Amino acid sequence: xxxxxxxxxxxxxxxxxxxxxxxxxxxxxxxxxxxxxxxxxxxxxxxxxxxxxxxxxxxxxxxxxxxxxxxxxxxxxxxxxxxxxxxxxxxxxxxxxxxxxxxxxxxxxxxxxxxxxxxxxxxxxxxxxxxxxxxxxxxxxxxxxxxxxxxxxxxxxxxxxxxxxxxxxxxxxxxxxxxxxxxxxxxxxxxxxxxxxxxxxxxxxxxxxxxxxxxxxxxxxxxxxxxxxxxxxxxxxxxxxxxxxxxxxxxxxxxxxxxxxxxxxxxxxxxxxxxxxxxxxxxxxxxxxxxxxxxxxxxxxxx
Numbered sequence: 001x002x003x004x005x006x007x008x009x010x011x012x013x014x015x016x017x018x019x020x021x022x023x024x025x026x027x028x029x030x031x032x033x034x035x036x037x038x039x040x041x042x043x044x045x046x047x048x049x050x051x052x053x054x055x056x057x058x059x060x061x062x063x064x065x066x067x068x069x070x071x072x073x074x075x076x077x078x079x080x081x082x083x084x085x086x087x088x089x090x091x092x093x094x095x096x097x098x099x100x101x102x103x104x105x106x107x108x109x110x111x112x113x114x115x116x117x118x119x120x121x122x123x124x125x126x127x128x129x130x131x132x133x134x135x136x137x138x139x140x141x142x143x144x145x146x147x148x149x150x151x152x153x154x155x156x157x158x159x160x161x162x163x164x165x166x167x168x169x170x171x172x173x174x175x176x177x178x179x180x181x182x183x184x185x186x187x188x189x190x191x192x193x194x195x196x197x198x199x200x201x202x203x204x205x206x207x208x209x210x211x212x213x214x215x216x217x218x219x220x221x222x223x224x225x226x227x228x229x230x231x232x233x234x235x236x237x238x239x240x241x242x243x244x245x246x247x248x249x250x251x252x253x254x255x256x257x258x259x260x261x262x263x264x265x266x267x268x269x270x271x272x273x274x275x276x277x278x279x280x281x282x283x284x285x286x287x288x289x290x291x292x293x294x295x296x297x298x299x300x301x302x303x
Contacts, residue, residue, distance in 0.1 A: 010032065010034070010042065011042045011045060011046050011051065012046075012051065013032060014028055014032060014039055014042045014043060014046075015042075015043065015046050015051060015052050017031065017032075018039075018043060019052065022093065024123070024126040024127065025039045025040060025043075025126055025127070025129075026126060036161075036164070037164055040129055040130075040164075040165060043129045044129060044130075044131045047129075047131065048131070064082040064083075064084065065082075067080075067082045068080040068081065068082050071300070075292050075293075076298075077292065077298055077299060077300060078274060078298050078299045079102075079106075079276070079299035079300070080299070080300055080302075081098050081099065081102050081299075081300070081301040081302075082098075082302060082303065083095045083097070083098040083280065083301070083302065083303045084098065091280055091281045091303050092119055092120045092123060092280075092281075093123060094303060095120050095124075095278060095279070095280045095301055095302060095303055096120055096123035096124040096126075096127055096278075097127060098301055099120075099124040099276075099278045099301040100124050100125075100126075100127035100128045100129070102301060103124070103128055103208070103276075104128060104129065104130040104131070104166075106276075107134065107137060107166060107206065108134070108137070108205075109134045109135070109136050109137055110134075110136040110137060111134075111137050111138075111205040111206050112137075112138050112140070112200065112203055112204050112205050112206075113137060113138065113139050113140070113204070113205065113206045113207070113208065114139075114140055114141070114142040114201065114204045114206070114207040114208070114209075114264065114272070115139055115140070115141060115142060115155070115158055115159050115162060115207075115208050115209075116141075116142045116143060116155075116207070116208070116209040116210055116242060116243040117143065117152060117153045117154075117155055117158060117210055117243065118152060118153075118209075118210020118211070118212065118278075118279070119152045119210070120210055120278050120279055120280070121152070121158070121208065121209070121210035121278050122151065122152035122158060123152075124278055124301075125158055125161045125162045125165070126161065128162060128165040128166075129165070130165050130166050130167070132167075133166070133167035133168075134166045134167060134168045135167065135168065135169075136168075136169075137166060137168040137169065138163075138168060138169040138170065138171065139159050139162055139163040139166075139168055139169070139170045139171075140159065140170070140171045140173070140197065140200055140201075141155035141156060141158070141159050141171075141172065141173045141197075142155075142201065142207060142209070142243050142263055142264045143155060143173075143177045143243040143244060143261070143262065143263030143264065144173055144175045144176045144177035144178075144261075144262040144263060145173070145174075145175070145176060145177060146176070146177050146178070155173060155177075156172040156173065156174070159171075159172065160172075171197065171200070173194070173197050173262075174193070175188060175191075175194055175262055176262065177244060177261055177262055177263055178244070178260065178261060178262075179260045179261065179262055180260070181260060182260055184260075185260050185261075185262060188262060189262075194262070201264045201268055202268065202271070204272045204273075205272075205273060205274070206272070206273070206274050206275075206276070207264075207269060207272045207274070207275040207276070208275075208276050208278065209242050209243060209269075209275060209276070209277055209278070209297065210242070210277075210278055210279055211240055211241070211242055211277050211278075211279035211284055211287050211288055211291055211297075212240050212241040212242070212244075212284075212287065213240055213281075213283045213284050213287060214238060214239050214240060214283070214286070214287070215230060215233045215234070215238055215241075215246070232254070233246055233254055236248060236254040237249065238254045239286040239287045239290055240284060240286065240287020240288075240290065240291070241287070242266065242269065242277075242291060242296055242297075243263045243264060243269075244261050244263060245261065245263070245264075245265060245266045245269075247266065247287075247290055247291070247294065247296075248290065249286055249289075249290050250290065250293065250294070251290040251291065251293045251294020251295075251296065252294070253266050253267075266294070266296055269296050270294070270295050270296060274298055274299060275296060275297045275298055275299070276297065276299040276300070276301065277291055277292075277296075277297035277299070277300045277301070277302075278300075278301045278302075279300075279301075279302060280301075280302040280303035281303065288300065288302060
């Protein structure tokens with residue numbers, strides 16, 4: 001009996017930390033002293049047992065719904081999810097919360113799903129709670145890794161987290177995103193495991209991607225790119241990127257900055273049946289508009 005009470009106490013503590021204090025599942029796992037999958041299972045169990053009940057005040061959603069419908073009609077988008085306004089958690093977190101609620105009902109069993117990187121996408125993956133299993137779904141990275149850059153750019157880790165949430169399969173890409181020159185890149189593409197991954201990019205059913213702000217506003221890659229590369233991006237008026245593939249306000253790729261990257265190309269991304277962009281904030285408005293205009297994304301979760 002004491003064991004059952006202890007389990008229930010842990011479940012309630014986990015729910016309070018997740019829903020009331022807005023901690024991520026990883027943060028809760030460290031704080032409570034259990035694994036992240038255990039946190040996920042406790043959250044799911046709490047919903048099933050009625051400990052957690054989610055209510056929606058439809059009266060407060062009118063503005064978001066209007067914006068969503070207007071964007072869908074104006075840009076011909078498949079899905080538009082507008083994060084709730086008036087939240088105290090900040091733009092990135094509010095978008096991540098909305099995306100984390102949307103994805104569990106949207107990803108289907110049997111799909112091949114590509115994942116990119118970014119702060120908002122990372123927070124989304126941290127918050128996904130899925131009640132069930134998708135044993136025939138496979139998650140793969142859309143770009144290589146980046147040394148010791150922040151955790152939101154560690155592709156294999158992001159893929160592992162979301163695959164664990166959906167109890168799905170996953171493949172990793174053990175190669176860097178940024179290659180020294182085209183000769184080295186071509187040699188790497190001949191490697192069997194890397195060639196296998198690049199072939200999978202052509203067969204994606206769904207891609208879930210972050211969208212970067214203009215390079216002039218971002219500190220993420222400034223220590224990786226050389227000055228000539230950054231100058232080229234400025235010269236071509238890059239407004240943003242998807243998986244380190246930069247484009248201008250019309251959505252045209254900034255070719256001089258895109259050659260030596262091990263990752264899906266923007267042209268390949270356009271061939272994916274559905275690409276969900278997860279991004280927001282005023283600084284990304286031009287990049288999001290350009291990505292929609294060029295057809296790189298056809299669904300968006302934004303503020």
